[in-house]
Amino acid sequence: MCALNAFVVADPNKCIGCKVCEVACAVVHSDVPVKTVGQMTTPIIPRLYLVKTAEVTMPVQCRHCEDAPCANACPVGAITQRDGIIYVDQEACVGCKTCMLACPFGAMEMVPYYRNGERVKQLRLTEETGEGPVLQDAFVASKCDRCIGVEGGPACVANCPKEALRVVRPDELRRTRNLEAALAVLESVKNVIG
Amino acid sequence: MKQVLTTCPYCGTGCTFYLNVEDDRIVSVTPNDANSVNQGILCLKGHFGFDFVDNKTRLTNPLIRKNGELVEASWDEAIDLVASKMKETIEQHGPDALAAFSSARCTNEENYLMQKLMRAVVGTNNIDHCARL
Amino acid sequence: MSGLGTAFGSGAMTNTINELQQMGPNDAIFAIGTNTTECHPIIGIRMLEAHRRGARLIVADPRETELAKHADVYLRHNPGSDVALLNAMMYVILTEGLADEAFIKSRTENFEACRETVLKYSPERVEGITGVPAEKVRQAARLFATAENGATYYTMGITQHTSGVDNVLSVANLAMLTGNLGKPRAGVNPLRGQNNVQGACDMGALPNVYPAYQPVTDPKVREKFEKAWGRKLSDKVGMAISDVLRGIEEGKVRFLYVFGENPMRSDPDVNHVRHCLEKVEFLVVQDIFLTESAAMADVVLPGTTWAEKDGTFSNTERRVQRVRQAVEPRGNARPDWQILRDLIRAMGYPADYSSPEEIFNEIRTVAPSYAGMTYERLEKLGGIHWPCPTEEHPGTPILHVGKFSRGLGRFSAVDWRPPAELPDDEYPLVLTTGRRTAHYHTGTMTRNCWGLDGVAPEEWVEISPEDAADLGIAHGDHVRLTTRRGSVVARAEVTDRVPKGVTFITFHYTESAGNLLTNSALDPVSKTPEYKVCAVRVEKVSA
Ligand code: SF4
Ligand code: SF4
Ligand code: SF4
Ligand code: SF4
Numbered sequence: 001m002c003a004l005n006a007f008v009v010a011d012p013n014k015c016i017g018c019k020v021c022e023v024a025c026a027v028v029h030s031d032v033p034v035k036t037v038g039q040m041t042t043p044i045i046p047r048l049y050l051v052k053t054a055e056v057t058m059p060v061q062c063r064h065c066e067d068a069p070c071a072n073a074c075p076v077g078a079i080t081q082r083d084g085i086i087y088v089d090q091e092a093c094v095g096c097k098t099c100m101l102a103c104p105f106g107a108m109e110m111v112p113y114y115r116n117g118e119r120v121k122q123l124r125l126t127e128e129t130g131e132g133p134v135l136q137d138a139f140v141a142s143k144c145d146r147c148i149g150v151e152g153g154p155a156c157v158a159n160c161p162k163e164a165l166r167v168v169r170p171d172e173l174r175r176t177r178n179l180e181a182a183l184a185v186l187e188s189v190k191n192v193i194g
Numbered sequence: 195m196k197q198v199l200t201t202c203p204y205c206g207t208g209c210t211f212y213l214n215v216e217d218d219r220i221v222s223v224t225p226n227d228a229n230s231v232n233q234g235i236l237c238l239k240g241h242f243g244f245d246f247v248d249n250k251t252r253l254t255n256p257l258i259r260k261n262g263e264l265v266e267a268s269w270d271e272a273i274d275l276v277a278s279k280m281k282e283t284i285e286q287h288g289p290d291a292l293a294a295f296s297s298a299r300c301t302n303e304e305n306y307l308m309q310k311l312m313r314a315v316v317g318t319n320n321i322d323h324c325a326r327l
Numbered sequence: 328m329s330g331l332g333t334a335f336g337s338g339a340m341t342n343t344i345n346e347l348q349q350m351g352p353n354d355a356i357f358a359i360g361t362n363t364t365e366c367h368p369i370i371g372i373r374m375l376e377a378h379r380r381g382a383r384l385i386v387a388d389p390r391e392t393e394l395a396k397h398a399d400v401y402l403r404h405n406p407g408s409d410v411a412l413l414n415a416m417m418y419v420i421l422t423e424g425l426a427d428e429a430f431i432k433s434r435t436e437n438f439e440a441c442r443e444t445v446l447k448y449s450p451e452r453v454e455g456i457t458g459v460p461a462e463k464v465r466q467a468a469r470l471f472a473t474a475e476n477g478a479t480y481y482t483m484g485i486t487q488h489t490s491g492v493d494n495v496l497s498v499a500n501l502a503m504l505t506g507n508l509g510k511p512r513a514g515v516n517p518l519r520g521q522n523n524v525q526g527a528c529d530m531g532a533l534p535n536v537y538p539a540y541q542p543v544t545d546p547k548v549r550e551k552f553e554k555a556w557g558r559k560l561s562d563k564v565g566m567a568i569s570d571v572l573r574g575i576e577e578g579k580v581r582f583l584y585v586f587g588e589n590p591m592r593s594d595p596d597v598n599h600v601r602h603c604l605e606k607v608e609f610l611v612v613q614d615i616f617l618t619e620s621a622a623m624a625d626v627v628l629p630g631t632t633w634a635e636k637d638g639t640f641s642n643t644e645r646r647v648q649r650v651r652q653a654v655e656p657r658g659n660a661r662p663d664w665q666i667l668r669d670l671i672r673a674m675g676y677p678a679d680y681s682s683p684e685e686i687f688n689e690i691r692t693v694a695p696s697y698a699g700m701t702y703e704r705l706e707k708l709g710g711i712h713w714p715c716p717t718e719e720h721p722g723t724p725i726l727h728v729g730k731f732s733r734g735l736g737r738f739s740a741v742d743w744r745p746p747a748e749l750p751d752d753e754y755p756l757v758l759t760t761g762r763r764t765a766h767y768h769t770g771t772m773t774r775n776c777w778g779l780d781g782v783a784p785e786e787w788v789e790i791s792p793e794d795a796a797d798l799g800i801a802h803g804d805h806v807r808l809t810t811r812r813g814s815v816v817a818r819a820e821v822t823d824r825v826p827k828g829v830t831f832i833t834f835h836y837t838e839s840a841g842n843l844l845t846n847s848a849l850d851p852v853s854k855t856p857e858y859k860v861c862a863v864r865v866e867k868v869s870a
Contacts, residue, residue, distance in 0.1 A: 014375070016364040016368060016371055016372060016375065016393050017364070017365075017393055018237050018238050018364070018365075018368050019238050020236075020237065020238045020241055020242075023238060023241070023242045024241070024242075027242065053822070054391060054396075054822060054823035054824055057393060057396075159241060161235035161236060161237060161368065161369065161372055162235075162372050162375075196653070198651050198652070198653035199649070199651060200633065200634070200649070200650050200651045200653060201522070201633075201640045201642075201648045201649065201650050202522060203522050203632070203633040203634075203640075204521075204522055205366060205367050205518075205519070205520060205521070205522060205643075206367070206518060206519030206520060206521060206522055206523075206524055206525065206642055206643035207344065207367050207369050207370055207518075207642060207643060208522070208640065208641075208642025208643065208644070208646055208648055208710070209369055210648060210709070210710075213634060213653040213654075215653050215654055218654050218655055219654065220634060220653060220654060228709065229708065229709025229710070230709060230710075231344050231345065231369065231642065231644075231646070232369050233345075235369060235372070236369070237368035237369055238368070244634065246615075246632065247632045247634050247635070247654065247657070248657070249616075251616060251617070252615055252616060252629075252657050252658070252660065253614065253615060253616060253617055253621070253627060253629035253630075253658075253660060254629055254657055254658020254659055254660055255629060255658060255659045256626070256627065256628055256629060256659070257617075257624075257626070257627040257629075258625070258626055258627075259624070259625045259626070264617075264622070264624075264627060269659065269661070269669075272626055272628060273666075273669050273670055273673050274673060275626055276584075276611050276626050276628075276670060276673075277670060277673035277674050279582060279609045279611075279625075280582060280674060281674065283581050283582040283608070283609065287581055289561065290561075290563070290565075290566075290579070291579065291580055291581045291582060292580070292581070292582040292583075292584070293565075293566055293571040293574070293580050293582070293583050293584070294583070294584040294585075294586060295568060295571075295583075295584070295585045295586060295588050295590065296527055296530075296532035296586050296587075296588075297523075297527065297532075297586045297587030297588055297663075298521040298522070298523050298524040298526075298527045298588075299521055299522060299523060299587050299588075299633075300523065300527075300586065300587045300630075300638075300663055301523065301526070301633075301636070301637075301638025301639055301640060301650055301663075301664070301683065302523070302526040302527075302529065302530050302638060302639045302640065302641060302647070302687070302690065303638045303639065303664050303683040303686040303687055303690070304586075304638065304663045304664045304667060305523070305526060305527045305530035305531075305532045306530040306531070306538060306686060306689075306690050307664055307667040307668060307671065307678075307686060308532060308584075308586055308667055309530060309531045309532050309537075309538070310556065310671070311667060311670065311671050311674075312565075312584075313531075313537070313543075313552075313556070313560055313561070314552075314556035314557075314558045314560065314676065315558070315671055315674045315676045316674075317558070317559070317560070317561055318561055318565055319534050319535070319543050319561050319563060319564060319565030320534065320565040320566045320571065320580070321531075321532055321533070321534060321565055322532065322533060322534050322565070322566070322567050322568045322571070323524075323527040323528075323532040323533070323588070324521075324568065324588055324590075
């Protein structure tokens, strides 16, 4: 049996809503090298989204579902499973937003597409303007890729000052929980028997 | 890559971090751990708030108002103009006709010089900064 | 400064940030008027960690901040009712016998006057002023007073009122009443908003004191500085920012030098500031960007950012730390110390400093609290807390141990006064201001950062669901805020974070400068403007 997909999740009891994770994510995924920061022309495009309301504060991102609704819904097969993550092939994405509808977490977002710091245009689709038809900007689906290939692992986890984020590896999670439960039983038995 | 330990320019917490420099540009920030307030962590501003250094709209030359417009000038011209205006104002209206707002964002050494300029050189105590704000 | 100076003899934070990391179940944190997790995130994180270890957390703020959500007791008091709230807490402590009698007796004076005043403020009686149920005030007071150590933290939520000094005096009263000074994990801790507010004060960038708070009116002190600087010095207290603006208005001030500040954004009542900056005969602005203020100047001098120069900053806990040059100055910009040095020289006064270290060594000779610090020691120790009188001295993390700077701690009798401007029929809501995580002060730096502006690019006004419903405003609508001084348009965030009757706006953005709206009424003693309370009308605009 293959391992279950790992994912990043936040602890709402710890998160202070500082947004370090959002910017850290955007920086590692920026398509222009960070060296030119300051001359940056592309907008901030994070892949996790801070929820901050009176009740709860925490970022939300992709769970890398095993039976990924986004992938199952995508009409052009742009979303696939690769190396333990659910991956969006932005070149193949047609911007139909079906995955957005399908994702129960709101982890999928449609974002402007950039290549080498330049806005990518549609191949054909034009918009009628006063100055005649203009090629439309391309939008593609975007979501957490668990920072595959990023040195030091997920940027959001590495940079959160509150250690509010962690990578959950489901199989390990189960084993740790089992161990914790076993120890708890041992503890209570001790108390009873003395 | 050069690493330079320095203190955060934002809030009064005084977190320290290393500026990672390549080709005379700051490329990233690494939080300082030892002997620090922050002990290895930073907030959003400390982490990602450095690129204003290379913002294209930075002032890079002194400006002097001529015929109502701010135009570029040399340092000598700008400093001489300020000095002569200061002297002129002191002569005509006395030292208390001059005032300065110093900066809670700049260094101790600079604040010291600013108040010394006003007190010892101009001769007034009209010096304040925006700590109240 | 004024408030704590009166009570303790020093206006600085009494304890250190890292003490939070030793706090546990016997300790209490009282955060009043500070949105710590947003404005001082690292300190906020330490507070929450201490709370997880069992430290008691009491938060008083009109806005339900992140910190408030975690609090053991959250006191949502009406803006401008701090003194009444603090007096009511002290009432409980006094009447329930929770005061630290021994401390009061041996370390303080003027307690009787304070007691008499406080006894007028039973929690039940002031409910109408504070809006806080009496039982909550009792809980908070007990929680704080029964802790072994209790530390109080505050920021501009306390000081930016016409009663700012009274607020601070009340905080000081509470700390003395519970014996929480001169020991670890306690104290009265004002958190400075800007990186070097403490340093600017320490260096004497104030109209009444030379470096290290030595009064300009003291002849002995003046003589010392005259000798050190070789010039006759003025014995007259200078003008504070607000006096300067008035002085310009009256034709008394004709030359203004603005260094690294943007009064067009940071001062209250922006329209008035604009008028003054237009009126002054000669305006010099030294800054890194062409700010609104710089655009009005006669001469603009391009300074450098902190990454392009050496020096020191003094943080909110009096810790002096090094700033080190990482990159070369951009274009023809020059380190600010060089600009000032050259100007001093051009004025015909000797100034041969070849490095900030030389300036620092001069500071050490005139500021006794810095005397024992050298760049070498700062390097080795990673920072030193003043006072540090000799090169052998380790620095002073905790102030007032065994004895207050002024000798005895002084209690004050403080009565509550209403804010200068209260809501009425025409301006029915209360407007209060503050800042957001991603931005900082006037935004000169942060709004020019890709990462920081990107995550919070637009102004939002917080309004309660009740008020929003009354005014027909939906989340995301464009609304116009109008006060007696001006009006701005921003988008509405309908949220429970603010109580009914209160709206909240920040002052980071040029497009909708919150300070167009705020009241420049000042605290009579500290001259701090009342940013935190003014009356406002909110209307939906069709966009
Ligand atoms: S970085 Fe951590 S504390 Fe900050 S918003 Fe993200 S999860 Fe929350
Ligand atoms: S985007 Fe949504 S649906 Fe797709 S894998 Fe992630 S969480 Fe699941
Ligand atoms: S794991 Fe990487 S891609 Fe996913 S949210 Fe975190 S930083 Fe973004
Ligand atoms: S990193 Fe954040 S908390 Fe630390 S000094 Fe800078 S702004 Fe303040």
